[in-house]
Amino acid sequence: xxxxxxxxxxxxxxxxxxxxxxxxxxxxxxxxxxxxLLGVNGAGKTTTMRxxxxxxxxxxxxAKIQGYDIVTQPAKVRENLGFLSGDTGLYNRLxxxxxxxxxxxxxxxxxxxxKSRMDxxxxxxxxxxxxxxxxxxxxxxxxxxxxxxxxxxxxPPVMIFDxxxxxxxxxxxxxxxxxxxDCKEKGKCVLFSTHIMRxxxxxxxxxxxxxxxxxxxxxxxxxxRAETNQVDLDDIFVHYVNKSNTEExxxxxxx
Amino acid sequence: xNFKTVFIxxxxxxxxxxxxxxxxxTTFILPLILxxxxxxxxxxxxxxxxxxxEERGAQIxxxxxxxxxxxxxxxxxxxxxxxxxxxxxxxxAKTLLDEGELQAIVSITDSxxxxxxxxxxxxxxxDSSKERNLxxxxxxxxxxxxxxxxxxxxxxxxxxxxxxIMELIQVEQVDTASxxxxxxxxxxxxxxxLMIMMLVAGAAMVAGDLVxxxxxxxxxxxxxxxxxxxxxxxxxxxxxxxxxxxxxxxxNLFSMSFSxxxxxxxxxxxxxxxxxxxxxxxxxxxxxxxxxxFFAALLLSLSTFSRNIKEAxxxxxxxxxxxxxxxxxxxxxxxxxxxxxxxxxxxxxxxLFRAVLTNEFQWLHVFLTIGSTLILDVIAIWATIKxxxxxxxxxxxxxxxxxxxxxxxxxxxxxxxxxxxxxAILLALLYYLGQYLQKGDLLNGLIQTQVLIILxxxxxxxxxxxxxxxxxxxIKAPKLKEVALVPYIAISASVIVILIMQVINxxxxxPEKYLEQMSSMFEMTDNIWIQLAVIALLPGxxxxxxxxxxxxxxYEGYGKKAAVIISALLFxxxxxxxxxxxxxxxxGLLLGYLTLRSGGILNSMLSHFLNNAFxxxxxxxxxxxxxxxxxxxxxxxxxxxxxxxxxxFVVSIVLFHKVTxxxxxxxxxxSDT
Numbered sequence: 001x002x003x004x005x006x007x008x009x010x011x012x013x014x015x016x017x018x019x020x021x022x023x024x025x026x027x028x029x030x031x032x033x034x035x036x037l038l039g040v041n042g043a044g045k046t047t048t049m050r051x052x053x054x055x056x057x058x059x060x061x062x063a064k065i066q067g068y069d070i071v072t073q074p075a076k077v078r079e080n081l082g083f084l085s086g087d088t089g090l091y092n093r094l095x096x097x098x099x100x101x102x103x104x105x106x107x108x109x110x111x112x113x114x115k116s117r118m119d120x121x122x123x124x125x126x127x128x129x130x131x132x133x134x135x136x137x138x139x140x141x142x143x144x145x146x147x148x149x150x151x152x153x154x155x156p157p158v159m160i161f162d163x164x165x166x167x168x169x170x171x172x173x174x175x176x177x178x179x180x181x182d183c184k185e186k187g188k189c190v191l192f193s194t195h196i197m198r199x200x201x202x203x204x205x206x207x208x209x210x211x212x213x214x215x216x217x218x219x220x221x222x223x224x225r226a227e228t229n230q231v232d233l234d235d236i237f238v239h240y241v242n243k244s245n246t247e248e249x250x251x252x253x254x255x
Numbered sequence: 256x257n258f259k260t261v262f263i264x265x266x267x268x269x270x271x272x273x274x275x276x277x278x279x280x281t282t283f284i285l286p287l288i289l290x291x292x293x294x295x296x297x298x299x300x301x302x303x304x305x306x307x308x309e310e311r312g313a314q315i316x317x318x319x320x321x322x323x324x325x326x327x328x329x330x331x332x333x334x335x336x337x338x339x340x341x342x343x344x345x346x347x348a349k350t351l352l353d354e355g356e357l358q359a360i361v362s363i364t365d366s367x368x369x370x371x372x373x374x375x376x377x378x379x380x381x382d383s384s385k386e387r388n389l390x391x392x393x394x395x396x397x398x399x400x401x402x403x404x405x406x407x408x409x410x411x412x413x414x415x416x417x418x419x420i421m422e423l424i425q426v427e428q429v430d431t432a433s434x435x436x437x438x439x440x441x442x443x444x445x446x447x448x449l450m451i452m453m454l455v456a457g458a459a460m461v462a463g464d465l466v467x468x469x470x471x472x473x474x475x476x477x478x479x480x481x482x483x484x485x486x487x488x489x490x491x492x493x494x495x496x497x498x499x500x501x502x503x504x505x506x507n508l509f510s511m512s513f514s515x516x517x518x519x520x521x522x523x524x525x526x527x528x529x530x531x532x533x534x535x536x537x538x539x540x541x542x543x544x545x546x547x548x549f550f551a552a553l554l555l556s557l558s559t560f561s562r563n564i565k566e567a568x569x570x571x572x573x574x575x576x577x578x579x580x581x582x583x584x585x586x587x588x589x590x591x592x593x594x595x596x597x598x599x600x601x602x603x604x605x606x607l608f609r610a611v612l613t614n615e616f617q618w619l620h621v622f623l624t625i626g627s628t629l630i631l632d633v634i635a636i637w638a639t640i641k642x643x644x645x646x647x648x649x650x651x652x653x654x655x656x657x658x659x660x661x662x663x664x665x666x667x668x669x670x671x672x673x674x675x676x677x678x679a680i681l682l683a684l685l686y687y688l689g690q691y692l693q694k695g696d697l698l699n700g701l702i703q704t705q706v707l708i709i710l711x712x713x714x715x716x717x718x719x720x721x722x723x724x725x726x727x728x729x730i731k732a733p734k735l736k737e738v739a740l741v742p743y744i745a746i747s748a749s750v751i752v753i754l755i756m757q758v759i760n761x762x763x764x765x766p767e768k769y770l771e772q773m774s775s776m777f778e779m780t781d782n783i784w785i786q787l788a789v790i791a792l793l794p795g796x797x798x799x800x801x802x803x804x805x806x807x808x809x810y811e812g813y814g815k816k817a818a819v820i821i822s823a824l825l826f827x828x829x830x831x832x833x834x835x836x837x838x839x840x841x842x843g844l845l846l847g848y849l850t851l852r853s854g855g856i857l858n859s860m861l862s863h864f865l866n867n868a869f870x871x872x873x874x875x876x877x878x879x880x881x882x883x884x885x886x887x888x889x890x891x892x893x894x895x896x897x898x899x900x901x902x903x904f905v906v907s908i909v910l911f912h913k914v915t916x917x918x919x920x921x922x923x924x925x926s927d928t
Binding site: 011012050053054055056057075078079081083085087088089090091092093094098102103105106107108134150154 | 260263264267270271274275469472473474476477478479480481482483484646647649650
């Protein structure tokens with residue numbers, strides 16, 4: 001499971017001021033649950049994901065993945081984490097099975113287990129035809145499948161997907177969606193980020209609305225509908241954004 | 256660290272390298288075909304060239320103002336050379352010679368020496384800048400010598416003396432250098448240089464790809480999210496660079512020595528040269544490894560810093576040029592490795608190479624060379640791992656650094672990039688324009704340099720950006736307490752700096768020419784006040800405005816300490832004087848500290864003035880009686896002065912630090928000791 005506790009990330013800007021990309025964000029995701037981080041571009045989704053995957057260090061707060069702290073135990077966190085993003089590149093000069101084996105080994109998976117897991121996934125995702133081919137000759141759909149296998153080769157209990165469908169055609173995106181559902185069925189804890197409302201509606205058990213680095217609302221779709229009296233997620237989203245804007249204005253007027 | 260993971264990374268990177276056609280071509284195929292083509296082609300062109308010269312013969316104009324039997328025999332002997340055409344001297348001969356139509360003009364004159372004998376003088380005029388003429392001259396010389404000997408022999412015969420007397424004294428040349436030494440000294444000239452170049456080229460080829468390439472292809476993040484540690488990734492990649500660099504050296508050496516043997520075998524002039532000692536190559540390769548590790552670490556850290564392969568390439572270029580220049584030291588026959596030079600990176604390996612090839616090396620130098628290289632190596636790897644942990648470096652995005660944008664935002668002027676560019680331009684100006692200005696009148700040249708190159712540009716730039724010099728350069732009245740302390744600081748620091756110069760002089764004696772140049776500065780005018788103005792007052796103002804007023808601003812984003820250190824480095828390098836690098840650096844630290852600590856530039860101006868004035872006084876009055884307590888042998892100052900100077904310096908700096916500490920201003924300790 002994922003527990004995010006007041007996570008904050010500040011970046012220095014070129015003019016010397018600082019800018020909070022993630023501002024005291026807290027939420028959690030249970031095993032066997034799909035949580036969607038929903039927000040427009042630049043809302044702080046990717047930064048949150050990078051903080052959770054230990055690529056960034058938080059300036060305040062922390063998060064726990066399977067109980068391991070992202071600040072003090074980053075190596076343990078990465079062992080328990082599968083990470084997949086839409087713009088992940090691959091090593092073009094490697095063959096598919098070499099590529100997957102490489103990441104399996106980097107994650108300390110025994111060779112025999114890598115082999116059996118790869119065969120199993122190849123069967124599942126219909127990859128047998130190109131498992132021996134060089135990655136540079138693959139189509140983007142095939143590449144995405146390779147990325148999927150790469151992300152799950154060490155069978156992590158927590159999966160993080162950062163805009164997994166961005167830039168993909170419908171068919172390939174469907175593959176990802178069904179893969180995310182599979183992960184849930186296997187009891188994994190899944191966190192995925194998107195700016196596409198439809199995707200969040202279809203997949204998420206719970207939604208975390210994030211805007212300008214802050215969490216606006218957390219809850220299931222039904223709860224949000226009840227609270228806002230809106231049906232469509234688009235409208236719900238706009239409702240929350242407007243609400244936070246007016247709150248800010250009110251605060252500004254008070255001073 | 257898990258070495259298994261390191262090996263996994265290494266194996267994957269090597270596999271990728273071997274799959275890259277470009278790498279395979281430049282590492283294996285190119286050297287294998289390039290050198291044979293180059294050497295064989297070069298060899299055949301050379302031998303053809305010589306043949307052509309022989310066949311083409313020469314046109315030689317002749318003036319025989321003696322017209323005797325002897326002069327005739329000289330002319331005949333010259334004319335016997337194949338292809339030589341002798342033509343009578345005409346007025347146009349000189350122009351023909353200049354135009355290359357004629358190869359030489361030979362004129363024979365005579366005179367009578369003290370014992371009454373006729374003496375012949377053969378003058379050969381030729382243009383030695385053309386290879387062909389040199390060849391012709393040598394042939395003429397040989398012919399003249401031949402006829403000289405036969406003439407003397409026949410003269411001796413007429414006097415009934417045995418011509419064998421001419422062989423009375425003979426010089427025999429015995430070369431005691433072993434053939435290994437000859438080969439070694441020849442190879443030692445260019446092999447180190449070539450090997451260093453191949454090493455850098457090989458390392459640069461892959462280093463850019465390994466990290467900057469991963470950024471470019473969006474694979475780095477995936478790698479960082481895997482459970483492999485950052486240091487394991489770095490070391491794995493690092494081993495890859497070393498391996499490719501070493502393979503590049505081995506393949507190039509192999510191909511080169513093979514084709515060289517072919518070339519020299521066919522020319523057959525150096526004889527023994529064909530037997531290049533194999534063991535020597537092995538030692539050289541072993542000696543190459545520390546350097547390979549150093550370059551690998553350095554280039555990998557540059558690659559980590561870069562956004563993409565292209566940027567990595569442009570950062571690699573200065574490294575390649577600098578190592579090329581440093582490696583060229585092996586071409587200088589007079590420079591030999593010593594304890595100090597074995598601490599200078601690249602230079603030490605180049606010189607050690609030559610020493611190993613001529614079998615004249617000391618193990619101390621080997622250990623120092625390898626040891627110092629390994630220390631640098633560890634630092635560079637550490638830096639790479641550090642960079643790998645710096646998220647702002649790993650996820651750098653494109654900056655807009657176009658000039659238009661810079662001008663738009665005044666606040667943006669003062670960043671380190673702009674500072675470095677401005678500094679580089681001024682340095683180039685100083686080098687070219689400054690040298691030109693000081694060529695004629697040194698006094699005026701120095702004034703113009705200070706005002707035009709050092710003071711004017713920062714003021715102009717501030718003007719363009721509509722910034723107030725008074726504010727930017729911190730021109731404000733200092734406190735009385737500060738001003739009272741500055742003389743103590745400045746004079747004691749000057750003494751310390753002069754003593755440091757004396758130590759440097761002991762380690763690396765200053766060349767005669769350098770000393771002359773230095774003293775010419777103090778002797779350009781007899782008027783001590785003008786000297787004081789030009790040597791002390793002007794630099795005190797102009798250089799302070801540029802370095803402590805203007806340039807230091809560009810680096811304050813890194814913090815005050817870093818700004819002081821960087822501005823001191825720039826200041827030291829600006830003097831374009833390797834001997835004064837350390838003293839000027841220390842002085843720069845002090846002056847930067849004074850400015851930033853007190854928030855005003857006038858303290859450092861005063862300090863700079865006093866320092867230069869002190870040096871002027873010492874050198875002008877070195878022989879005066881009143882300075883004999885501190886100066887011995889009229890040129891060095893007494894060593895014991897270090898004690899009072901150090902004490903005064905420390906005390907006055909501590910006081911200065913106290914005097915300038917104000918509430919609210921952030922505290923920071925002295926950065927120069």
